[in-house]
Amino acid sequence: MADSDTTLAIHEPGLRHHFDDSAQQLDSSTLGMWVFLVTEVMFFGGMFGAYTVYRNMYPDAFASTSHFMNVTIGAINTGVLIFSSFTMVLAVRSAQLGQKKAIIAFLVLTLILGCVFLTLKYVEYHEKWVDHHIPGPSFQYQDPRYVHQAQILFFLYFAMTGMHAIHMIVGAGLLTTLIVMASRNRFSSAWYTPVEMIGLYWHFVDIVWIFLFPLLYLIGHTQ
Amino acid sequence: MSHQIVSVKVYAAVFGALLALTITTVAVSKLELGEFNFVAAMTIAVIKATLVVMFFMDVRHATSMTKLFVGAGLFWMTILLVFVLSDYLSRGWIPGLRWL
Numbered sequence: 001m002a003d004s005d006t007t008l009a010i011h012e013p014g015l016r017h018h019f020d021d022s023a024q025q026l027d028s029s030t031l032g033m034w035v036f037l038v039t040e041v042m043f044f045g046g047m048f049g050a051y052t053v054y055r056n057m058y059p060d061a062f063a064s065t066s067h068f069m070n071v072t073i074g075a076i077n078t079g080v081l082i083f084s085s086f087t088m089v090l091a092v093r094s095a096q097l098g099q100k101k102a103i104i105a106f107l108v109l110t111l112i113l114g115c116v117f118l119t120l121k122y123v124e125y126h127e128k129w130v131d132h133h134i135p136g137p138s139f140q141y142q143d144p145r146y147v148h149q150a151q152i153l154f155f156l157y158f159a160m161t162g163m164h165a166i167h168m169i170v171g172a173g174l175l176t177t178l179i180v181m182a183s184r185n186r187f188s189s190a191w192y193t194p195v196e197m198i199g200l201y202w203h204f205v206d207i208v209w210i211f212l213f214p215l216l217y218l219i220g221h222t223q
Numbered sequence: 224m225s226h227q228i229v230s231v232k233v234y235a236a237v238f239g240a241l242l243a244l245t246i247t248t249v250a251v252s253k254l255e256l257g258e259f260n261f262v263a264a265m266t267i268a269v270i271k272a273t274l275v276v277m278f279f280m281d282v283r284h285a286t287s288m289t290k291l292f293v294g295a296g297l298f299w300m301t302i303l304l305v306f307v308l309s310d311y312l313s314r315g316w317i318p319g320l321r322w323l
Contacts, residue, residue, distance in 0.1 A: 027289070030289055031289050031292060034289050034292045034293060038299075041296045041299075041300055042296075042303075045300045046303075048304070049307050052307065056312065075245060075246075078245045079242060082241045085241075086234060086235075086237075086279075088279075089234050093228060203280045206275060207272045210271045210272055214267070218249065218252035218264055
């Protein structure tokens with residue numbers, strides 16, 4: 001595509017008619033994406049609120065569950081997600097610079113890291129299955145005092161990490177779409193809005209995990 | 224919002240800081256600090272989230288309108304947690320009022 005900055009073109013590439021210029025168009029998209037992300041904050045906020053209430057009611061039971069959380073996998077997954085946010089931001093930067101091959105390379109790297117996260121999550125869920133830590137009729141807990149209360153924590157664990165994982169899967173689908181679009185040369189330094197918006201989504205999912213990791217894995221480490 | 228391109232160095236520094244904070248939060252969780260364990264873990268999480276929002280999500284270069292919306296989201300999240308806790312934490316403070 002032609003470079004739009006040099007000539008007095010009536011329409012820059014990718015610019016819709018009802019916007020003054022590309023900058024205004026990108027600002028509008030960014031604002032819209034943030035409105036969506038704020039609804040996501042509210043959505044996860046409800047679950048964080050439930051966690052806060054039950055943790056206040058049963059602090060000892062909640063702390064006792066930390067022994068059965070795989071902190072190593074949790075910490076590695078935190079690193080993997082942070083690394084994927086870093087590669088995502090580099091993909092956006094490549095898009096800004098119009099480096100088409102670099103966009104694809106960084107998006108593919110981000111997707112791979114997302115899949116690594118989900119694979120490790122699967123390993124953890126399998127551990128919980130083997131240990132009978134999945135809430136329901138077959139739930140078993142090592143400390144008889146806390147069977148019911150610990151079950152609440154594991155319910156919250158699966159609800160919160162499960163919703164997070166679903167967001168990761170959606171993100172992986174969005175990244176695949178971006179990779180296809182990038183390989184069809186849809187993006188230029190004048191228009192790369194989808195890369196930037198999905199980047200915002202990906203970072204948001206990272207932030208949710210940043211709070212989930214200490215709350216679910218590190219609560220009763222010292223006991 | 225003119226889109227200034229941020230250097231890779233800045234992103235790499237933020238990435239390094241986030242990794243260092245992750246190691247710190249795991250290390251601090253192994254210390255015996257009582258109630259302060261939770262405070263420390265949440266402080267580190269908030270610092271990490273702020274780094275991601277400001278640098279990776281580039282809110283520091285965003286328009287005032289976007290910043291306002293981000294702030295509103297945080298404000299409403301605070302209302303949710305503060306009002307819920309002001310109920311649950313204060314139950315039983317007045318012994319005579321059994322229905323509270």
